Amino acid sequence: MGINKNFxxxxxxxxxxxxxxxxxxxxxxxxLACIAIRAALxxxxxxxxxxxxxxxxxxxxxPEFEVARNLGFGEIFSFTQIPYGGGAGAAAVGQTxxxxxxxxxxxxxxxxxxxxxxxxxxxWAKTSSEIDDHWxxxxxxxxxxxxxxxxxxxxxxxxxxxxxxxxxxSIALALRGYANNNPKAGMYGKPLSRQDYFNxxxxxxxxxxxxxxxxxxGAVALVLVRSKRAQNCLKPPVYINAFSQGMSKQHxxxxxxxxxxxxxxxxxxxxKNLWRxxxxxxxxxxxxxxxxxxxxxxxxxxxxxGLCDVGEAAxxxxxxxxxxxxxxxxxxxxxxxxxxxxxxxxxxTEGVRQMRGESxxxxxxxxxxxxxxxxxTPNGALLLRN
Amino acid sequence: xxxxVPAPRIDNPLDRPFWQATAAGKLKIQRCxxxxxxxxxxRVACAHCPSGELVWEVVSGxxxxxxxxxxxxxxxxxxxKYAPYVVAVIELAEHASLRxxxxxxxxxxxxxxxxxxxxxxxNQDVEVDFMKLEDNVVIPCWRLxxxx
Numbered sequence: 001m002g003i004n005k006n007f008x009x010x011x012x013x014x015x016x017x018x019x020x021x022x023x024x025x026x027x028x029x030x031x032l033a034c035i036a037i038r039a040a041l042x043x044x045x046x047x048x049x050x051x052x053x054x055x056x057x058x059x060x061x062x063p064e065f066e067v068a069r070n071l072g073f074g075e076i077f078s079f080t081q082i083p084y085g086g087g088a089g090a091a092a093v094g095q096t097x098x099x100x101x102x103x104x105x106x107x108x109x110x111x112x113x114x115x116x117x118x119x120x121x122x123x124w125a126k127t128s129s130e131i132d133d134h135w136x137x138x139x140x141x142x143x144x145x146x147x148x149x150x151x152x153x154x155x156x157x158x159x160x161x162x163x164x165x166x167x168x169x170s171i172a173l174a175l176r177g178y179a180n181n182n183p184k185a186g187m188y189g190k191p192l193s194r195q196d197y198f199n200x201x202x203x204x205x206x207x208x209x210x211x212x213x214x215x216x217x218g219a220v221a222l223v224l225v226r227s228k229r230a231q232n233c234l235k236p237p238v239y240i241n242a243f244s245q246g247m248s249k250q251h252x253x254x255x256x257x258x259x260x261x262x263x264x265x266x267x268x269x270x271x272k273n274l275w276r277x278x279x280x281x282x283x284x285x286x287x288x289x290x291x292x293x294x295x296x297x298x299x300x301x302x303x304x305x306g307l308c309d310v311g312e313a314a315x316x317x318x319x320x321x322x323x324x325x326x327x328x329x330x331x332x333x334x335x336x337x338x339x340x341x342x343x344x345x346x347x348x349t350e351g352v353r354q355m356r357g358e359s360x361x362x363x364x365x366x367x368x369x370x371x372x373x374x375x376x377t378p379n380g381a382l383l384l385r386n
Numbered sequence: 387x388x389x390x391v392p393a394p395r396i397d398n399p400l401d402r403p404f405w406q407a408t409a410a411g412k413l414k415i416q417r418c419x420x421x422x423x424x425x426x427x428x429r430v431a432c433a434h435c436p437s438g439e440l441v442w443e444v445v446s447g448x449x450x451x452x453x454x455x456x457x458x459x460x461x462x463x464x465x466x467k468y469a470p471y472v473v474a475v476i477e478l479a480e481h482a483s484l485r486x487x488x489x490x491x492x493x494x495x496x497x498x499x500x501x502x503x504x505x506x507x508x509n510q511d512v513e514v515d516f517m518k519l520e521d522n523v524v525i526p527c528w529r530l531x532x533x534x
């Protein structure tokens with residue numbers, strides 16, 4: 001097939017910004033979006049009037065025109081929204097970058113703003129009384145929430161690889177360790193012991209409270225330009241070395257139980273095509289930010305992206321593989337489990353910080369970072385380098 | 387938040403035969419008239435042979451547990467009163483990749499929380515049964531053939 005590497009390193013991330021994160025913030029999602037984007041533009045040293053491309057999620061509630069007119073953007077020549085919730089982050093960046101690489105536009109802004117801490121904002125809580133989409137095959141049975149949908153896969157993974165909750169505890173503890181060293185993390189100052197993990201209440205057995213991400217209000221933004229322009233920005237460029245989206249054969253969103261092998265998620269499709277876009281190999285990845293709305297997604301993603309062998313992820317995490325001195329530091333801000341959950345967009349900004357050498361949990365001499373979106377939806381991934 | 391159990395819409399032409407069958411106490415799955423592949427959930431066309439006609443066929447109703455979860459609160463009110471309860475994915479005997487989500491009941495008419503998680507294991511044999519959500523809305527559920 002006609003895969004080439006024409007997109008490799010053509011576009012760089014030159015600005016990152018965020019609003020404050022927290023619960024029950026007073027600011028609206030639009031205000032939070034504007035704060036984050038303004039901060040990202042200042043970080044890059046680029047005027048708002050130069051922005052001419054915009055990218056976000058279909059789930060984003062702040063429309064392009066509101067953001068553009070409030071921030072004083074110029075005329076916009078490319079706007080794109082990526083579907084499927086947590087699957088969208090990497091592709092919102094990647095597709096906006098493609099517009100820039102092709103010369104359609106010059107300065108791209110990608111953002112996600114969400115006030116998620118209100119329990120009524122949870123998507124499952126808005127389930128309607130009659131269902132006609134694919135969720136008609138699971139929600140009437142009480143398989144209601146994303147955590148239930150992932151729990152099914154987690155138990156199957158345990159069964160196939162003869163592992164158990166110890167692996168998930170190792171993930172929760174590794175990420176909490178990073179958060180405890182990150183003053184901006186939601187769980188800063190809140191240590192978690194293995195005993196705390198096993199004493200916590202079940203949410204969807206075998207997944208307990210600490211296998212679930214935080215609920216966060218806040219916004220995150222990134223600024224993209226072509227690599228030539230990136231040389232003249234305030235911060236060192238972080239190049240998009242490779243990007244792909246992916247949707248597996250016979251995929252079904254979240255309740256992906258009907259394909260030949262449901263353990264081969266869309267991440268396997270994304271990974272296959274991502275590694276065709278670059279000369280870098282999985283073993284070249286120095287640090288990774290793996291989408292972690294639920295802890296098992298990290299196990300699944302480690303294997304799908306070739307970061308460890310199939311069936312080996314539990315051993316990998318139990319050996320401290322995700323920690324700062326491990327084989328592959330993962331979710332170094334504390335991730336969605338222990339830093340904050342801005343639908344995966346904050347994982348991309350942490351990837352940028354690692355490539356700049358600015359992370360509070362900096363991986364020494366890191367030169368490549370893999371950032372992934374949700375394993376259990378159609379998704380995407382970015383391979384960043386400095 | 388809704389107070390009721392969310393019900394599947396049963397009059398969508400794509401899957402109406404499925405719901406007509408469950409209301410009559412039968413489990414029907416689409417099958418391609420050319421390549422004989424089973425498809426679930428309902429499809430517009432066979433992914434293998436676009437010329438094939440999809441025919442609704444009664445299946446054996448035998449299967450085994452592929453995986454399951456045990457749901458604890460927070461949940462929709464209609465389910466919170468049963469928590470914790472089990473929801474499983476069943477692999478049908480006809481084909482390994484033919485799977486359905488369903489509750490597991492020890493006997494017809496029992497509540498969805500009558501089976502405990504510690505009575506279950508992956509690969510346990512089950513048999514289809516049916517539970518009524520509303521008039522005309524009947525969904526498949528599964529009975530364990532032998533308790534652990």
